[in-house]
Amino acid sequence: MQAHDDLQTRWWNLEAKLAERFGKKPDMEAILFLIGIQEFGDIRGKFSKEQKQDLMHVAVCSLFSQSGYYELERVDEDGWPHFRQLMALPEMNMTEQENFMKDHILLYFDREGL
Numbered sequence: 001m002q003a004h005d006d007l008q009t010r011w012w013n014l015e016a017k018l019a020e021r022f023g024k025k026p027d028m029e030a031i032l033f034l035i036g037i038q039e040f041g042d043i044r045g046k047f048s049k050e051q052k053q054d055l056m057h058v059a060v061c062s063l064f065s066q067s068g069y070y071e072l073e074r075v076d077e078d079g080w081p082h083f084r085q086l087m088a089l090p091e092m093n094m095t096e097q098e099n100f101m102k103d104h105i106l107l108y109f110d111r112e113g114l
Helices: 002-022 028-040 049-065 094-112
Strands: 070-075 081-085
Touching: 002 094, 028 049, 028 094, 049 070, 049 081, 049 094
Parallel strands: none
Antiparallel strands: 070 081
């Protein structure tokens, strides 16, 4: 249980930092959206609903590339990154999936120095 407690504490610290920065506590989708924008590199004012979904997909692929599940294959002419899946993600229940995602998000923010 120690590892889970540490993960949860680190997650709450990240949420607090993001809430301080943006004025409200972000949910998982908002955090993925922020990572997607960071990885895409285009901080425009408006994104379509489809583009927002694409940004969250970019975020997930970027996060899991840290552990070798994906790799950046190319960036298209519009600047969108495209990833190739290298191996299947492990089978997990919902709680394990959430913790897996949180762990990768925390690693991302640590690596990016954010």
